Amino acid sequence: MPRWKCAIEGDDATFDRVEDLMVHQATEHDRVQCKVCGAVVPDGYFAIRHAFDEHSRAEYVRAYDASSADIRRREKIKEAVEEVADIREVVDRLDE
Numbered sequence: 001m002p003r004w005k006c007a008i009e010g011d012d013a014t015f016d017r018v019e020d021l022m023v024h025q026a027t028e029h030d031r032v033q034c035k036v037c038g039a040v041v042p043d044g045y046f047a048i049r050h051a052f053d054e055h056s057r058a059e060y061v062r063a064y065d066a067s068s069a070d071i072r073r074r075e076k077i078k079e080a081v082e083e084v085a086d087i088r089e090v091v092d093r094l095d096e
Ligand SMILES: [Zn+2]
Pocket: 006, 007, 008, 011, 013, 024, 025, 028, 029
């Protein structure tokens, strides 16, 4: 059973279920503003998903001064989460 670590601003809270981690990140941490378009999104997975689904890699690199290693690291996190997470469950829980 992989343990998921929050890691936002050094938070070392861990969760057995990635869905619990995502709800934690979206509710316990301040939302962040996208540096490309100014949208306010939950920190953690949702911020990564927003950046990569809504914007091109080039826009992301310019706005965040990111390296290709930064991008690859975030893409890996996004893939790892999407492989196992029930995103719908998380969205439903956040809607309540
Ligand atoms: Zn946290």
